[in-house]
Amino acid sequence: MSLRQRGSWVVSVAAALAALLAVLPGCDRQDNDWGTFDPERKLMTVATDTLRLAEGGATRTLTVRLLMVPDDTVRVELTADDGQALAAPAVLVFPPVDDEWALERTATITAVDDQLDEGAQQDALTVLAVSRDGAYAGQGGPGLVPLAITDNDRAGVAVSETALEMVESPAGVLEETYHLSLTSQPTADVTVTMTVTPADPTFHVIPTSLTFTAANWADEQVVRLWSELDEDDADDLTVTIAHTAASTDPRYGPGLAIDDVSVMVYDNTLPPIARIRPANGAATLSLDESAAGTTADVEVVLDHASLLPVRLHLATVNGTATGGADYTAVSQDLTFNPGDALVRVVSLQVIDDNLLEDPESFEVVLTGLANAIIGDDDRLDCAIVDDDLTTLTVAVVPASEDGGAAQFVVTIPRAEPIPVTFTFTTTAGTATAGVDFEGISAPFFIAAGQTQRVIPVVLLADPYHEPDETFTANLSNVSANANWGGVPVTATIVNDDPQSIVLDGVTVGEAGGQAVFTLRLQAPYNAPVTLAVTTLAGDGLGAPAGQEDAAAGSDYTAVTASSWVIPADATTAVFPITIQAGTQAEALQEYFRLRIDSGSQPGFAGLVATATIVDDDQPFLAVADVAVGESATQATFTVRLVNSLECVRHEQRRCDLPRRHRRPDRQRRHRLHGGGAAVHHRRRPGQRERAGHA
Structure with missing residues (x-):
């Protein structure tokens, strides 16, 4: 490749x-x-x-x-x-x-x-x-x-740093370090002691001595240095740390030369911080107009002393309050010399007037002139509490529930230049909010230049007959320029639904089954009404017994203190009494009464109504009509006796004939026997006699 x-x-x-x-x-x-x-x-x-x-x-x-x-x-x-x-x-x-x-x-x-x-x-x-x-x-x-x-071949103490610079700090937040170690292995323990010159309690060396052994002789050991943050400014410090060795190893004896460490400590103390606060630990600063001539004290405080004079300026600044009219203005220089106390008191004074005013305020302001830092608390609000108060009164006129509203009038004696505020609140009494009136809890005010505020509370009408009802009104959260006696005002709702109660009697036949008494109300109640009723024999007029008085148990079913409940919203109610049917003739009319003994509402107790029982077993004659033709020889009338076991005599006569046929009437008498007996009367048809009655 x-x-x-x-x-x-x-x-x-x-x-x-x-x-x-x-x-x-x-x-x-x-x-x-x-x-x-x-x-x-x-x-x-x-x-x-x-x-x-x-x-x-x-x-x-x-x-x-x-x-x-x-x-x-x-x-x-x-x-x-x-x-x-x-x-x-x-x-x-x-x-x-x-x-x-x-x-x-x-x-x-x-x-x-x-x-x-x-x-x-x-x-x-x-x-x-x-x-x-x-x-x-x-x-x-x-x-x-x-x-x-x-090199480990000769004795000595190695010092890592011989010149250090550092600054003051609280609790050693800022520190410097240097290291010590031995240059050769010792034959015995070696202790190196640190000595500070000049001695200063605010300068710290930790630790003040170190021990080296044959095992750790070559390890660097740390020396920590720190200087306290004191309250003195402009106080730089220079110290020297000397080292002395001690050991049974002659090479590490006191004569061993060890480098010193020079330390420059720079002052880290800030100039004093100046603040203002209410005197005597008060939370706020205020002046009361009514205490004219008294003062509110302000403290000007430094957090630490200074080696230099501290110059400050304290002044008041108008807010809603005006210097010279509401308070005595202040503009004052303050000097804290070295050694002076760290607190200075300045007094503020109020000026009284006769004006009704809102609470007013002004500020107290601290500024620095020399050698001080102004802290966050460099301003104070001072309130002036007005002592000129007006008085609130509340009145209301009773109103009927159909009157629309109860008018509450909140009044002050005279018109003021600023509003008067308050919270108006109604509280239920015998009248219920939402049922009898519309409740209120709301803020109101009497405007500047006015003397009263009318507050209508809407009344809720109902159809019920009830007692007059009440509710109250109260004032709270009254503004600082007014006061109120604190006694709630009572409003009366006058009931406008009059009541009329009628207990009606009843007439009933023996076969009617029940005598139903009726109670009539002009106005209903908003809750059930409970009555106790009792039956009484007779009509209460003193009629002889056996003639008019109905008998309990045989003519009607008696009740004693029986409960009768009239439902809410009802204007009529009935109470039935059972009638006992008889089979024998009695008095034509018999009486008993129903009495209301007591009631859960007034006006019922003592009412009485009478029941009339009409007897349907009375004896009587019954005559039937007869119709016949003219050719008939006679007309026969039948007369019967009903509901009687006794003998009864009766008379008969002709009647209802046309005038031209009328003859002098002949009166005839007959006798009927009880038990349903009958008698027959005959008439000739030519007499044109109409149906007759006995």
């Missing part, structure tokens, strides 16, 4: 491999795990700075990662420029497969222990990317990572 052919094959294989990688999982440049593909992010990062090593002792870790998927495998070669250190592994491999490329790779860097007393050494680690992906190829370079190597 020629070189040209071989090169063509390599290109083809490379192209095929690229196409294959494009479809394999994890190789898609738009893979969700990798985010949006960005060739500009093809960067290699080294996750460390200077590596501090010790011969025969401390090792360090170097971390490398890629930020974007490569097109080809990336190999990162690690070599020490002067050969004073070794990397394991010496090559970090990042394949473009799945997410393997995104995993960080680490190498352990170890100093070469050469047993030479050569003191501290400096070397550098070359980190170089090698890849067919041109974006990654060549990244890194020679001497990329500095190496500081401690």
Whole structure:
């Protein structure tokens, strides 16, 4: 195969491999795990700075990662420029497969222990990317990572930093650190003590001593430094930290020279923050007109002292209240010298007037002139409570339920320049909202220049006879410029449905079955009415017994205190009493009464009605009509006695003859025997006598 052919094959294989990688999982440049593909992010990062090593002792870790998927495998070669250190592994491999490329790779860097007393050494680690992906190829370079190597062949304490700068902070939020380690392995424990000069209670060294052993002598131990944020500004601080070694190893005795660390602490204290607040812990600031001459106190407060004079200005600003008319205006400079108390009190004074006004207010504003920061609490609202109040009264006139509305009148003594507001609310009493009246709970006002407000409460008419009913009205949420006595006002709804109650008597025959008494009402009730009724013998007029008084049990069924319920909405009701049918003749009319003993509504008790029982067993004569022809020799009338066992005499006479045939009537007497007997009377037809009656 020629070189040209071989090169063509390599290109083809490379192209095929690229196409294959494009479809394999994890190789898609738009893979969700990798985010949006960005060739500009093809960067290699080294996750460390200077590596501090010790011969025969401390090792360090170097971390490398890629930020974007490569097109080809990336190999990162690690070599020490002067050969004073070794990397394991010496090559970090990042394949473009799945997410393997995104995993960080680490190498352990170890100093070469050469047993030479050569003191501290400096070397550098070359980190170089090698890849067919041109974006990654060549990244890194020679001497990329500095190496500081401690010789283990002579005694000494290595100090990582000898000059530090830092700022004050609360509770060590901001701190600085430096590191200590031994330069050779000791034969006994070594304790290094830190001493601060000049001593300052706000400057902290943690810990104040470190101990190194044969096992950790080459490990760097950390010393933390921080300075408290004090209340003094412009107080920078410079301290020196000296180190003293102590050990039974003579090489690490007190005479061992160890570098000092110089620390510059810059003041981080802000100028005092100034605020204003109501004095004595009050939540709000207010002045009462009625207490003219009294004051409301404002406190001007600094959060900490200053070494410089603090100058502030406090002034009042008009709102709805006007300086000079409603309050005494203030415009005042305040100076806090070093050592002064951190709180200053300024008094505000109200001016009384005789005007009815809404609550008014003004502002107190704090501004800075020098050496202070003005906090968020730089303004206070001061309210002026008006003491000039008007008085509300409420009246109402009784109204009938058909009157349409009950008119409530809310009044003040005189017209005022501002509205008076309140909430008007009705409350049910014996009258029910929604049934007897339309309830109200709503805000109202008496307009400026007016003295009253009429509030109609709609009354709901009904057909029922009921007692007069009441409901009340109350005021609440009265505006600050008015007061009200607080006693609810009662409205009376006068019933306009008069009542008339009639208990009707009844007349019934013995065979009627029932005597039905009827009760008639002019107006219904809105609830059932319960009555107790009792039957009484006779008509109450003192008729002799046996002649007119009906007998309970034989003529009718008696009741005593029996319940009779009149339904709601009814204007009539009936109460039946059973009649006992007889077969013997009695008095033509017999009587009994129904009396209402009591009722759940007034006006019923004591009503009485009479029932008349007409006897249908009275004796009587029955005469049948007769019709005959003129050729008949006689007409026979039959007279019968009904409902009697006694003998009865009766008379007969002719009557109803035409005048020309009339003869003097002859009176004839006959006797009929009881038990249905009959007698026959004969007349000649020529007499033209019509049907007669006995």
